[in-house]
Amino acid sequence: MSLPADFPSAGESARVEDDIIKRIAAILGRGPIPRGERHIGDDAAVLAPFVGQALISTDVAVLGVHLDESLFPLEDLGFKAVASAVSDLAAMGGRPKGAVIAVSSPPGTDLEELHRGIADAAVITSCPIVGGDLTRSRDVSVAVTVFGECPGKGAVLRSGARPGEKILVSGPLGRSAAGLRRRRAGASLTDELVVAHRRPWPRLAEGVAARGAGASAMMDLSDGLGLDLNRLADASNVGFALDDIPVAEGATLQEAISGGEDYELLIVTPHLERLRMIFTDRGLRQPIEIGRTVSDVGSRTLRGEKFERLGWQHQL
Amino acid sequence: MSLPADFPSAGESARVEDDIIKRIAAILGRGPIPRGERHIGDDAAVLAPFVGQALISTDVAVLGVHLDESLFPLEDLGFKAVASAVSDLAAMGGRPKGAVIAVSSPPGTDLEELHRGIADAAVITSCPIVGGDLTRSRDVSVAVTVFGECPGKGAVLRSGARPGEKILVSGPLGRSAAGLRRRRAGASLTDELVVAHRRPWPRLAEGVAARGAGASAMMDLSDGLGLDLNRLADASNVGFALDDIPVAEGATLQEAISGGEDYELLIVTPHLERLRMIFTDRGLRQPIEIGRTVSDVGSRTLRGEKFERLGWQHQL
Numbered sequence: 001m002s003l004p005a006d007f008p009s010a011g012e013s014a015r016v017e018d019d020i021i022k023r024i025a026a027i028l029g030r031g032p033i034p035r036g037e038r039h040i041g042d043d044a045a046v047l048a049p050f051v052g053q054a055l056i057s058t059d060v061a062v063l064g065v066h067l068d069e070s071l072f073p074l075e076d077l078g079f080k081a082v083a084s085a086v087s088d089l090a091a092m093g094g095r096p097k098g099a100v101i102a103v104s105s106p107p108g109t110d111l112e113e114l115h116r117g118i119a120d121a122a123v124i125t126s127c128p129i130v131g132g133d134l135t136r137s138r139d140v141s142v143a144v145t146v147f148g149e150c151p152g153k154g155a156v157l158r159s160g161a162r163p164g165e166k167i168l169v170s171g172p173l174g175r176s177a178a179g180l181r182r183r184r185a186g187a188s189l190t191d192e193l194v195v196a197h198r199r200p201w202p203r204l205a206e207g208v209a210a211r212g213a214g215a216s217a218m219m220d221l222s223d224g225l226g227l228d229l230n231r232l233a234d235a236s237n238v239g240f241a242l243d244d245i246p247v248a249e250g251a252t253l254q255e256a257i258s259g260g261e262d263y264e265l266l267i268v269t270p271h272l273e274r275l276r277m278i279f280t281d282r283g284l285r286q287p288i289e290i291g292r293t294v295s296d297v298g299s300r301t302l303r304g305e306k307f308e309r310l311g312w313q314h315q316l
Numbered sequence: 317m318s319l320p321a322d323f324p325s326a327g328e329s330a331r332v333e334d335d336i337i338k339r340i341a342a343i344l345g346r347g348p349i350p351r352g353e354r355h356i357g358d359d360a361a362v363l364a365p366f367v368g369q370a371l372i373s374t375d376v377a378v379l380g381v382h383l384d385e386s387l388f389p390l391e392d393l394g395f396k397a398v399a400s401a402v403s404d405l406a407a408m409g410g411r412p413k414g415a416v417i418a419v420s421s422p423p424g425t426d427l428e429e430l431h432r433g434i435a436d437a438a439v440i441t442s443c444p445i446v447g448g449d450l451t452r453s454r455d456v457s458v459a460v461t462v463f464g465e466c467p468g469k470g471a472v473l474r475s476g477a478r479p480g481e482k483i484l485v486s487g488p489l490g491r492s493a494a495g496l497r498r499r500r501a502g503a504s505l506t507d508e509l510v511v512a513h514r515r516p517w518p519r520l521a522e523g524v525a526a527r528g529a530g531a532s533a534m535m536d537l538s539d540g541l542g543l544d545l546n547r548l549a550d551a552s553n554v555g556f557a558l559d560d561i562p563v564a565e566g567a568t569l570q571e572a573i574s575g576g577e578d579y580e581l582l583i584v585t586p587h588l589e590r591l592r593m594i595f596t597d598r599g600l601r602q603p604i605e606i607g608r609t610v611s612d613v614g615s616r617t618l619r620g621e622k623f624e625r626l627g628w629q630h631q632l
Contacts, residue, residue, distance in 0.1 A: 035368075038473060041551070043372035043407035043535050044464070050366050053352075056446060057360035058461055061416040102376040102418075104460040104607045108626055130372060133459075133515045137378045142450075143418040143459030148360070155362045157354060168491035219359050235357070 016040060021113060021134065027115045028122070028129040037130075039098075040302060043131035047097060053150040057088035063140035071183050072108055075117030076198045078142055080261075082121035082224060085144040087202035087263040091220035092155040093211025094148035095204060096127035101144055104137035114142070123200055129205040160234035161217035161268040165296035168275070168287040170206045170265040173225060174251025177259025182250075193250050209282050210267045211276040217268040230300065230309040236268070239299035240292035242307060262270045268293060336427060341520025343431045344438070353446075355414075361446035363413060363492075364608075369438035369466040379456035380437035385500050390426055392514045394458055396436035400538060401460040403518040403579040407536035408471040409527025410464035411520060412443035416573030417460055420453035430458070432544040441518055452553065464620035469527060475534035476582040479611035484591070484603040486522045486581040489541060493575025509566050516579045525598050526583045530589040533584040540574040544582060546625040552584070554566065555615035558623060584609060 025040045033039050038046040041127050042262055061081035063069055070106060084100060089096050101118055105111065111134070122129050127146060179187075179197030187194050205221070221228050225245065233240055247256040267287055269275050292304075301309045331595075341356045349355050354362040354490050377397035379385055399413060405412050413613045417434055421427065427450070443462060495513030503510050519536070526534055533552055537544050540563065549556055565570040583603055585591050595602055607618075 026347050035472070038471070042474050043404040044371040044462075044471070046408065046466070047370040047372065047474075047598065049368060050370055052365060053385065054363040054366055054370070054413075054463070056414070056416055056461075056463060057361040058362065058416040058418045058447060058459070058460060060420055060449050060451050062420055065452055086361040092362065097370075098372070100357050100372055100374040100461055102374045102461070104376055104378055104420075104455070104457050104459075131373050131374060133376050135376050135378055136381055137453075137455040139420070139457075139458055141453055141454055141457060143374070143376060143420075143461075145372075145416055145418070145459075145461035146360075147370070147372060147463060150362070154352070155354070155360070157362075158358050193368055237364075302374040 003264065015072055020277070024111060024113045024115045027112060027195070028119050031128055039128065039130040040132065041315045045098065045100065047130065050149040051151040052095060055089055055092050055094040055148040055150055055155060056145065058143060058145040059085040059088070059141055060141060061141040072198060074113045076231055077140065078114045078117030079121045079199055081142040081144045081200055082118055083125065083200045083263065083287050085146040086125040086127050086204070087222065088205035089146055089148040089294045090202045090204045091218055091265060092150065092204060093207045093218065094150045094155060095208060096125055096146055098128045099144055099146040101131065101132040101142060102261045104135050104141045106136065106138055106140070108224055109140055114244055115242050135162065150304045156211050156218040158219050158235040161232065161238050161293050162270065163238050163293050165216055165268050165293045166272045166287050166289055167240060167291045167293060169221070169246060171205050171268065171285060172246040172248035172257050172288065173221065173264060174250040174256035175260050176200060176261035177255035178251035179246065197261065200261060200288040202264045205282065206265055206284055209278050209284055210269070210275060213269065213278040214271045215267050215269045215275065217265050221262045221264050221266055222260060224260040225266070226257040227309060232266060233297070237297050239294040239296045240291055241294050242302040244287045245289055245302070246290065271305065320354050333450070340427060340431045342496045343428060344435050350462070354445065355446040356448065361414065362365065362414065363446065366413060367467040368463040369465040369471055371405055371408050371466055371471060372461065373401055373408040374459060374461040375401040375404070375457040377550050387448040390425060390429045393456065394396040394430045394433030395437045395515055397458040397460045397517055398443070398481055399456055399516045399521065399579065400439065400461040402441045402443050403519070403536045403538065405462055405464040406518045406523035407581060408466065408522045409523045409534065410466045410471060411524060412441055412462055412464045414444045414446040415460055415462040417437065417445055417448040419448065420451050420455065420457045421450065422456070423456055425456055441520065470624060472527050472531050474535050474551040475531055475555050477609050478586065479554050479609050481584050481609045482584045482588045482605055483538070483556060483607045483609060484583045484601050484605050485562060486519050486583065487601060488562040488564035489578050490517060490572035490575050490579060492563040492577035493571035494564065494567035512578065516577060518579055519581045520579060522600055524583055525594050525600055526581065526585070526591060529585065530587045531583050531585045531591065535555045536537065537578045537580050537582055538576060540576040541582070542573040543625060548582060549613070549616060551598055553613050555610040555611055556607055558618040560606055561618070562604045
């Protein structure tokens with residue numbers, strides 16, 4: 001954890017900043033540090049050698065853009081930023097090794113509250129926060145970079161789907177968007193769908209299971225099925241034929257398609273039975289089959305009708 | 317490279333954003349991608365297995381805080397953000413494997429110019445940009461996370477110095493602060509000291525050489541010797557006695573002590589002759605001896621007088 005380069009290089013303010021960093025480090029440093037590793041406190045964090053391929057992803061969340069501060073506590077911004085980044089590792093079938101956090105904020109921001117949300121997400125995803133940076137800006141912004149490893153078989157890319165394979169999602173869709181709608185209408189912070197919006201759960205176990213079961217392509221649904229499935233199809237150079245969209249209880253079809261932030265996994269596989277068996281063996285909820293890939297890259301349908309990428313929300 | 321989670325999940329704006337990402341990817345993707353790796357374009361980047369310990373560091377640079385936009389082009393913000401982060405790897409004796417970039421900016425920001433500066437720094441440090449994220453905010457902010465590897469002997473920490481060792485710096489100090497002063501007084505962007513401020517050069521080769529020569533502690537001078545040497549002494553639980561501060565030509569003593577952003581390395585070693593020999597063998601500029609560590613942790617002196625951490629600027 002280092003100070004910004006042009007922070008006053010001497011004087012009381014620098015000592016205050018060092019003190020803030022110590023308090024934040026105490027909030028983040030909940031677990032034991034493995035022997036030979038070095039986390040917060042040096043120029044860079046030092047981690048034990050990775051097993052297999054290294055995976056890296058970065059996500060930035062801005063207060064007012066990614067979280068409405070009139071509806072949600074600041075700690076939710078930290079939680080969501082970490083969960084969103086870890087979900088990118090889940091989407092490759094990887095497991096997290098750690099994360100670093102760069103926070104920009106105006107004076108007076110409750111950095112301890114923000115970092116409590118970061119720490120909560122780090123604990124539930126087993127992803128220790130190993131370093132960070134603090135600087136000033138007008139907006140509160142949290143940039144999270146996660147890194148993970150992919151032992152055994154390689155990471156599952158977006159681009160590996162072939163025609164004639166099954167398309168599945170790891171759970172029903174639209175919970176996050178429905179939760180946001182309910183919160184705007186006055187639902188409490190502990191309402192089940194509101195919690196789904198505030199505390200998204202990266203599907204790490206499901207991603208590892210799908211990779212082990214020979215999934216050909218995978219991604220996480222961060223921007224909604226309507227956009228993300230088209231991106232996967234673009235990357236894999238296939239079309240698709242959807243039979244159904246699994247709408248979560250309490251959500252609308254539009255929320256399920258274009259709501260985003262569900263962080264369920266979109267899985268394509270030629271080995272459906274193996275996938276089902278491995279999920280059952282591991283005690284994971286069965287993924288839901290929604291359709292199949294087709295060879296005509298321009299053919300993208302839901303129950304035989306065109307499934308538009310553009311203007312989808314307005315056509316519902 | 318992924319879109320922010322709540323970006324309009326369908327419609328023209330999403331397509332425009334995907335197009336911007338493609339243009340940025342073209343600016344960043346200058347080199348060949350190693351076989352089996354996957355950089356921009358999936359949920360996470362996939363890299364070949366690391367050799368030895370993994371090193372991670374993150375730095376954020378904000379326009380108006382870390383760069384005065386009335387004096388410098390926007391591309392300098394990108395360059396400095398990457399160079400500053402890579403310098404943290406140099407400070408451990410590591411070598412870079414890659415970086416990810418999270419950019420927040422208001423509409424109308426010239427993202428291509430910003431990323432040209434990022435790409436320039438990536439090329440000179442042999443640190444490919446393997447992924448990123450874009451989002452909106454009021455400030456232009458660049459969060460850079462670098463990761464590197466440390467083959468052979470482990471990383472050099474701040475905390476390894478013992479009493480009676482030599483303290484060196486990899487070059488004369490104050491160039492960056494002097495360049496900023498000169499630019500404010502009207503010097504051109506190509507003035508040598510102004511360039512030192514705009515285009516800091518991470519001391520990667522020097523860091524690897526110092527690690528190989530058995531340095532006991534190391535860090536990069538991002539906040540100025542006056543603060544950073546005290547931090548190293550705190551971490552190592554030693555004091556120090558400085559004989560001299562090497563002031564760069566054109567800089568003042570104050571700029572050399574508290575200017576920051578020089579990114580020269582601060583090196584402590586019990587093996588001075590070995591260090592000198594290895595630097596000579598590798599054709600590197602000889603580091604400059606500035607003093608020695610002492611056992612009394614409270615004894616921190618320059619030519620026998622107290623070397624203050626607090627209020628140092630005002631005491632000059």
